[in-house]
Amino acid sequence: MQRTEVLIIGGGITGAGIARDLACRGAELVLVEASDFSNGATGRCHGMLHSGARYAVNDPISATECAAENTILKRIANFCIEDTGGIFVSLKNDDLDYADRFLSSCKKTGVAAKEITVEEALKKEPMLSKEIVRAFEVPDASVDPFLLTLGNIESAREANAIALNYHSVREFEINEGVIDKVIVENLRNGSVEIFKPEIVVNASGAWANKIASLANLSIEMTLDKGSMVVINGRLTNGLINRLRKPSSGDIIVPSYSSSIIGTTSIRVDSPNENKATEEEVDFLIRETAMMIPDIAISRAVRAYAGIRPLCGSDRSCGREISRTFQLIDHSEQGIENFISVIGGKLTTYRLMAERVSDLVASKLGLSGSCKTAIDPLLSVNREDIHARIASSIANRVVRKSLLFANDVIQRCTEELRGMEVVCSCEEVLRGELSYWCNHQDVKELSDLMRRTRVGMGYCQGGLCIFGLLSTMIDHSDRDPMELLVRFIIERERGVEPVLFRGQLKEEFFKEHLINGVYHLDAYSRGEYEKDLER
């Protein structure tokens, strides 16, 4: 049994942010995550660092929060943010009054929006449809949610926090209105670990109600599925946003070498219903192609979906519910040491974490104050890296190596095959994979993907899978066939809704390659497929 001051449930951006904040204030804490860090809504979001503009008209609280946090995050977490800027555009038949209300609301909420001429807009974004009638520039940006979360985790660890992935909370032992023990299953080996925390923070996003039910409580929330499609190629320089009352298919986010279009909004009953459908893909392509026509002829590489846990219930449409967050102190309901946080945005995670941490700190009587708005998330000494490796490679590798750039580069330069490019879509070196294979957090091949982007490119792991597997088995004694099949099944989930045109051919090729070499048949998959439906 392990004593700790705080136990945080959930390793999405919210949990990770709270862990960092509290650890920096000197709290002793453990964070447990059932899957991999950022594998919930966080890793399945649109990757947009909101300027607040999208919410200015209808949801001014969210807009104000986003505007402030946007500036802060660009300062403290620039390693995972591409400050591309964004443009809101109205099309011919859009409600033009809305554009005027938009501008005045932005002013009120502190969002820096500025109208530009159509010519200027077309100059900045040559792929834009010629049909646009008005355009506004805003400071939206593209953010890598995986890196942002992992950055917070590592920063918390630097301040002595313990963060464990593949650890799932199963049960609470409650004694006289206090959660006395938390029973956690270690999914790496099936063992049970028991924690005895002073305070429990529930940051499990869409699963929040499920966790609350372990304490016989319930939280009013609505689950809202949103799907996105990854389009091959970076079609825009910055973010493109449709200027209208927030609807589906409004946003295009450039991310690394692709463009991500989204999103939809569909009410679901369970956080596990996170699969994008073919109809959603069709819809998103059609809608966003009105702004960037080339989307209609580009190759859709993958589709994925995340579940928004929105505060409140009984509203017909997910878009009506405010995107701000809710902090629940369950002592009012009879459980003294239990706090839940739900809703919010990736963009406002730091603010949410600050509020949660303030509450926890006051309960624990901690004196330290919040520094997360000032201290950079990670401070890496990069000085001698550039001396050891070409700067084009160094920049790319350093950016995604969090605190470990030195060690990663060392593996690349000193290991026998460290400089081999394993994934040519995303230019991932074998040395990078080799470093991460040895990291305590990595269990599956897809964990490597979140950390290095391997397999995220347009071949969706088709060609790099051999190198990926061979690096992994150098460092682990897992069964290679099992690793392979799990990885393939996970990738396939996202490819299934986009099986047409180019990607259909690509999948055919992949099937030939992988089947021709490994002879995987439908049969051997069945076992793992069931296993993966958690």
Place this chain on the structure above:
Amino acid sequence: MRKILNVETDILIIGHGAAGLFSGAVLSSFGKQVMIVGEGATSTSLSTGNIIFQRDFDGNVEKRKDREITISEALMPYVFREHLDTEFINAEIRAMTAFLLPRLNNCGLVLNGSINRNQVLLTNTGFPYSCTFAQMFASKGDLTNLSEKDIALLGLLGYKDFDPDLAALLISKIMNMKNVSAYWTQISEFRRRYGMHPTEVAHLTHNDGFQEQLANAIKDIDCDAIGIPPIFSLLDYQLRMTELEKRTGREIFEVVTPLSLPGLRFHEALRLAARKEGCRLSEGLKASSLRIIGRRAESAILKGKFMDTEVKFGCLMICTGGLLGGGLIANGNKIADSFDIFQVEKMPNFTYSNTKYGVHSLIQMIANYGLKADSSMHLYLKTGERLENVLGAGSVLEGCSFPAGLGLGGALLTAWISTKNALEVLDQ
């Protein structure tokens, strides 16, 4: 107006993969005038080159874990299934290999090993890095006894297509073999190069000293049989492998890798064979449309860079490959033929996200779509009419695609049978 060149030939074959080239070779050997046109990379040259024919279609049962399937069911192209005449098919396969093997031999693709008991293996099998049972073309002697020996796999640093560590692990696991070990060596020509393509490597093997370095590395390994990646091209792999064995005193075999050369060698050899038999091979020309009058095809238009060609023929063969080769296209959620005139068999809409199928099974399902043909390989128009002088072969046909169908084996077998019928068409 673009210029149009007029050409006449007995037989026009569209598609220059295994099916097209083999058909061409057979028809030319009967003294017919054959023109083959093809554009783009062929699946044949990209493939792992694993060709398997089951020799005896006697309803043998193959066991896969707890599921039983009959061999004939698993390996027969659909077109034959309805008219499954075991005697006939077996005789055809024997006749076909009797025709094909000496010709491939003549073109440098030499069958060295013995033919396995119940399988006719034409090139390296693609079984998990599977080196053991079908290096007939590549190696000396019969390697079927390899499983009892100590074997070593040797990787070349820089050439990432072959990873001996992974291969050793998979071979020992999947094929239940002990005594497989992995080694690496650095060849000076490869130094500071990462991730070379197989053909690039094949090119570098011509450098002086390459052979010596490789031989020295092999001599350092204390094992009887040593597997190397397929690095030599069709031109000299026979010679090189023999030389290596002489120099090292070891048994050397090739291990098939994901994008390896055996498929390319096979394609090259077929090309040479077709040429030697007298085919006219025009690569880089795409057949864009066909002129059909009644139930006969009269001519085809070929699009070239500078001018078009109209080819008149007595008989037409469609060997344009499956979805990968480009003979079939995905049109919305339908599989269609790229000329948009033929009848495609089994074409219910497929739904992408109908979760009953995973991508894997969906692809297997789609791979079964293709042009409808009868057992004499005649094709049908969309209207349901049977064409008198148009035949099909290869993965463009229903059920002949890989991995759901028979892949290369299916391409060869359907080509063999349709050539016979093409000759009949011409005689009429």
